[in-house]
Amino acid sequence: MSPLRMSLLLAGLTLAAPAMAQAPLASEGCLGCHGPNGAGAGGVPALAGRDAAELRAMLIAFRANERPATIMGRVARGYTEAELAAIAEHFARQPR
Numbered sequence: 001m002s003p004l005r006m007s008l009l010l011a012g013l014t015l016a017a018p019a020m021a022q023a024p025l026a027s028e029g030c031l032g033c034h035g036p037n038g039a040g041a042g043g044v045p046a047l048a049g050r051d052a053a054e055l056r057a058m059l060i061a062f063r064a065n066e067r068p069a070t071i072m073g074r075v076a077r078g079y080t081e082a083e084l085a086a087i088a089e090h091f092a093r094q095p096r
């Protein structure tokens with residue numbers, strides 16, 4: 001591989017890293033209600049180990065006010081759709 005291609009590849013990796021690191025950080029804000037690792041707490045549903053696409057669809061519906069919620073509409077509007085997708089992937093990877 002040429003040195004130019006190599007440095008372009010490394011630049012791409014460096015740019016991708018912060019977006020991936022944001023998911024666990026953003027999901028910290030969910031744990032107070034959804035329990036440690038999103039395992040569920042009290043009457044608040046568990047998120048850990050659930051299907052990522054299903055979680056993402058629910059979050060985007062909360063954000064768009066299309067899914068009834070006491071609090072989740074306001075929570076979801078605090079994030080972009082891309083952040084919600086990353087958060088959904090993060091919780092889907094957590095052990096149940």
Ligand code: HEC
Nearest residue numbers: 027029030033044045055058059069070071072073075087
């Ligand atoms: C203030 C407490 C609170 C916080 C913070 C919170 N949630 Fe929730 N979550 C709830 C409650 C309560 C519900 C039930 C729906 C409702 O009443 O809003 C819920 C429902 C959900 C659901 C639907 C689950 C289902 O099976 O119906 C998802 C997905 C979800 N939350 C994800 C998240 C994510 C991701 C975050 C962090 C970005 C988060 N929540 C932060 C309290 C919270």
